[in-house]
Amino acid sequence: MSIFIDKNTKLVVQGITGRDGSFHTKQMIEYGTNVVAGVTPGKGGQLFENTVPVFNTVYDAVEKTGANTAVIYVPPMGAADAIMEAVDAGCALVVCITEGVPVLDMTKVYPFVKERRARLIGPNCPGLISPGSAKVGIIPGRICTPGNVGVVSRSGTLTYEVVYQLTRAGIGQTTCVGIGGDPINGTNFIDCLEAFEKDPQTKAVAMMGEIGGTDEQEAADFVKNHMTKPVVGFIAGQTAPPGRRMGHAGAIISGSAGTAAEKIEAFKAAGIGVAVRPMDFVELIKAKLK
């Protein structure tokens, strides 16, 4: 089992003929993901890599192929529109990889997606992978292995680091979700924790947060009140200066709010095991799985 994506995922790739879109589509196909369609306006009727039909609109792609999930590799100024198109066309899950989406665009996209009861992951995220069954996005497949730990993170490469170490230690994953580093994203920690709690195969969760906002604090409350499965957490940005955007648009300490210290305190208060270093996940998760 896994969350959000599995063997039933039928994927449409928006921006399939672009540089990033084409590269990662090949990787997703290689991993075994069921990529049923691509969309690039004006290139409808072509075949990508001689196998995947390309359409002008997501509507056409969904109608002709029954795609139920969309992944977006379009430039930032077009990303909001791409998300809304996918949702409007009936995709229940939309994963937006694009970095640099204006936050005011997201203030319009977010309620649009919620009102149509779809799920958006991202933007500015690496996507997700259910090892052994499907990957949607850019997480390298070879660092993952099937198992029973759920992984959720605001980061990309930091997630790879932790997942890779888990894999090397023989600890596999149900699903790894990168929720993205922007201030407004479609899916938050709680959404993922809730899904992992319900997933019978997931036995423990590894969670990587960072400075900025209060998502981790709210997630800690959720763990305390609603989760039976053990959670181990890490917060990046203990050395970040206040008021500076640390690469991710959402990774900023505003005034005295959103510091690593307050998030770590919230974790401890909720009984979440705290990984001081990324490499501490291995031992902490091992202990929780016993």
Next chain:
Amino acid sequence: MNIHEYQAKEILRGFGVPIPLGKIATTPAEAEAIAKEYGVPVMVKAQVHAGGRGKAGGVKFCKTAADAKEKATAILGMKIKGLTVEKVLVTLAVDIGSEAYVGIIVDRQRKKPVFMVSAAGGIDIEQVAAETPEKILYLPVDTRYGLRAYEAMRMGFFLYPDVKLAKQAAKIMQGLYAAFMASGCSLAEINPLVGTPTGELIAVDGKMVVDDNELDRHADIVALRDESSEEPSEVDARNCNLTFIKLDGDVGCVVNGAGLAMATMDLVKYYGGEPANFLDIGGSSNPEKVVNALRIITADANVKCILFNIFGGITRTDDVANGIVTATKANPLKVPIVIRLTGTNEEIAMKILTDNGFTASKDMDEAVKKAVAMAKGGKSA
């Protein structure tokens, strides 16, 4: 991106927000001339990207033009939170009857811009929020519909029981909201919004912060960027498409990905070192980016050791290795370098590095420990 008070005020004026007359001066003589042109009294206000300008002595009331010249002499060139004042705003002083706070910020929890208004203006709004939250009205706006007239009036009446003032305030709210949306802001505020003894409202101070992700659609805002008020190495990095933040430590960090970059800095600290910077070379790296990253980091005289931490996903580690070799051939390093890389094409990368006399590790923990030791003058392990 931050813009100066005088720039924010110009934008707000364009959206119908009443602003006192004012002009920028870079010399005391100019300040005096502006005071003569507009009449006195005036305020002379330091234009730097820092809060607490008043407390630092960067905002002064001047009764005469000669006084404006004198105050400008004192303020120009002074340092506020490490930033040198290059410009002052000379603006008509306003008689103060009341002071209110009006601001909009993108709220992460509500996922909307939220107005914060309070009749307790002129002071730190965070303090008001912490101590007397009942004095603030929070009003989230659905950007799909914009700020509705009734919402603006509700805020107007919250601030002013008098209907004439409430209507004026509502109009200012509409102007502030329009400016906020049109400029792609993450924050816009008027503090204080002054009510004069004669019953007029006027914005005496204005602040706007623009979402960096909006800049591609706002050439007009990009043109307002004041590079003289930024750290030169950060300007250089931005022009090379690198995300770089200078810090005070001595371990220079080159990392791919923001989360891993932060985690690397934290680990440097954990092992007793101090990071010299945050630097993310991004996903699709090319050797050029590595060359620029090394140039920017080695320009910092504090740096005693350079630490590379690369987890190759999209980033090809051989690109990074080639960048290190190219950069160090052109400009031999004066400080030791510790390289950790793993992931995509790591065998090729390792070979490139070894062939050129570098050693590299695959383990993050080990590399960070070594870099900290070397920055402290220890020998390479």
